[in-house]
Amino acid sequence: xxxxxxxxxxxxxxxxxxxxxxxxxxxxxxxxxxxxxxxxxxxxxxxxxxxxxxxxxxxxxxxxxxxxxxxxxxxxxxxxxxxxxxxxxxxxxxxxxxxxxxxxxxxxxxxxxxxxxxxxxxxxxxxxxxxxxxxxxxxxxxxxxxxxxxxxxxxxxxxxxxxxxxxxxxxxxxxxxxxxxxxxxxxxxxxxxxxxxxxxxxxxxxxxxxxxxxxxxxxxxxxxxxxxxxxxxxxxxxxxxxxxxxxxxxxxxxxxxxxxxxxxxxxxxxxxxxxxxxxxxxxxxxxxxx
Amino acid sequence: xxxxxxxxxxxxxxxxxxxxxxxxxxxxxxxxxxxxxxxxxxxxxxxxxxxxxxxxxxxxxxxxxxxxxxxxxxxxxxxxxxxxxxxxxxxxxxxxxxxxxxxxxxxxxxxxxxxxxxxxxxxxxxxxxxxxxx
Numbered sequence: 001x002x003x004x005x006x007x008x009x010x011x012x013x014x015x016x017x018x019x020x021x022x023x024x025x026x027x028x029x030x031x032x033x034x035x036x037x038x039x040x041x042x043x044x045x046x047x048x049x050x051x052x053x054x055x056x057x058x059x060x061x062x063x064x065x066x067x068x069x070x071x072x073x074x075x076x077x078x079x080x081x082x083x084x085x086x087x088x089x090x091x092x093x094x095x096x097x098x099x100x101x102x103x104x105x106x107x108x109x110x111x112x113x114x115x116x117x118x119x120x121x122x123x124x125x126x127x128x129x130x131x132x133x134x135x136x137x138x139x140x141x142x143x144x145x146x147x148x149x150x151x152x153x154x155x156x157x158x159x160x161x162x163x164x165x166x167x168x169x170x171x172x173x174x175x176x177x178x179x180x181x182x183x184x185x186x187x188x189x190x191x192x193x194x195x196x197x198x199x200x201x202x203x204x205x206x207x208x209x210x211x212x213x214x215x216x217x218x219x220x221x222x223x224x225x226x227x228x229x230x231x232x233x234x235x236x237x238x239x240x241x242x243x244x245x246x247x248x249x250x251x252x253x254x255x256x257x258x259x260x261x262x263x264x265x266x267x268x269x270x271x272x273x274x275x276x277x278x279x280x281x282x283x284x285x286x287x288x289x290x
Numbered sequence: 291x292x293x294x295x296x297x298x299x300x301x302x303x304x305x306x307x308x309x310x311x312x313x314x315x316x317x318x319x320x321x322x323x324x325x326x327x328x329x330x331x332x333x334x335x336x337x338x339x340x341x342x343x344x345x346x347x348x349x350x351x352x353x354x355x356x357x358x359x360x361x362x363x364x365x366x367x368x369x370x371x372x373x374x375x376x377x378x379x380x381x382x383x384x385x386x387x388x389x390x391x392x393x394x395x396x397x398x399x400x401x402x403x404x405x406x407x408x409x410x411x412x413x414x415x416x417x418x419x420x421x422x423x424x
Binding site: 151 | 362
C-alpha cells in the first residue's frame with residue numbers, strides 16, 4: 001500500500017481493497033493558468049465522484065518525435081507551477097523526469113515521481129527515483145514483458161525504496177501500434193505492489209503520423225472498463241479541455257468533457273469487483289497443470 | 291563417522307538468497323555440477339531447496355513462456371521444509387535417511403536452522419571406501 005502526499009496535501013492511499021485512485025491532468029504543463037484551470041475542473045469532478053486523485057503533468061517532454069514539438073516549460077518553471085497547484089488545491093502532484101539530474105528537484109516538489117516507460121530499465125533513472133524517497137510511478141516499457149518489470153522493481157528496492165506503483169501503458173504490436181495484454185496487470189501485481197492502468201497512452205499509435213503519434217481515443221472507455229474489471233488500484237488518464245490544441249499528445253488525451261463519464265464507469269466497476277471479492281473471495285484458479 | 295566429517299562446506303555448493311530467480315539458480319547448479327541448491331534467508335537460515343526433481347516438475351507443470359518462468363523466485367518452485375541432518379548426526383543414520391527417501395543430498399543445519407553444509411552422496415561413498423581413511 002502506498003501513501004502519496006506530504007505536507008499539507010491530503011494524502012492519497014493506493015492499495016488493495018482501497019478506492020480507485022485517479023492520476024491525471026494535461027500531458028504537459030502548458031502555463032500556470034491552464035494548469036490551474038485543469039486542476040480546478042478535475043478537482044470538481046473527483047470531488048463529485050468522491051474519488052481520490054493525484055494531479056499529473058510534466059515539465060519536460062523528452063520523448064517527442066520531432067525537434068520542433070513542444071518540449072515543456074523546463075524543470076524550474078514547471079515545478080514552480082506544480083508546487084502552486086498542490087498548494088492551491090491541496091492535492092498531491094506527480095511528474096515524470098527523464099534525466100537523473102532532475103530527480104532531486106522533482107522529488108522535493110512532487111508527492112510522487114514517475115519513471116517514463118521508455119526509460120523503465122535505465123538503472124541511473126531508477127536509482128535516482130529511489131533516492132527521492134517518494135513513491136514511484138513506474139511504467140512498463142512498451143517493449144517489456146510484464147514479468148521482466150520485476151528487474152526494474154528490484155533495482156529500485158536495491159536502492160532502498162519500497163514504494164512502487166506499476167503501470168501498463170500498452171505493448172508494441174509490430175510497428176506504430178500498441179495492444180493491451182490485460183494479464184500484465186495481475187502479473188505485475190505479483191511483485192506485491194499496486195498496479196495502474198494508463199488508458200490514454202494505451203490507445204496511442206506511436207509516431208504513426210510521421211513526426212507525431214496518433215491515437216484511437218474512442219477506445220478509452222472500453223479499455224478503462226476492461227482494466228477496472230481486471231483489477232487495478234489506480235487509473236491514469238491524460239486529459240485536456242481542448243485536445244486539438246493540446247501542446248502534447250493531442251491525439252491521445254481525453255477531452256475533459258468525457259472525464260466524468262469515464263471515471264464514473266471505472267469507479268462503479270472497481271467497486272463491483274471489490275464487492276465480488278468480499279462475497280466470493282480472491283481469484284483462486286490454479287495457474288498450472290495439477 | 292559423523293556428518294560433519296564429510297559434508298561439503300558452504301562454498302562448495304549453491305547457496306542462494308531467498309529472492310533469487312529461477313534462471314540464476316540453474317546457472318549456479320550447473321556451475322557447481324550439483325542437482326541441488328539451498329535457499330537461505332538474510333541470516334543464513336534454510337528456507338528451502340531446489341533440486342533437479344523440482345526442475346523436472348516445474349517444467350512439466352509450466353504453461354507460461356519460459357522467460358516468465360526464468361524470472362520467478364526460485365523458492366516458489368522449490369521444496370520448503372526439506373529433509374535435513376545435523377553435523378553431529380552419524381553418517382550411517384544420514385545414509386539411512388537418503389535410502390528411505392530416495393535422495394542423495396541433505397542440507398546440514400545447526401541447532402538454529404542455519405545452513406552449515408551439504409551432505410552429498412558421492413563424498414559419502416568415497417569416505418566409506420576401504421582405501422579411504424579419516
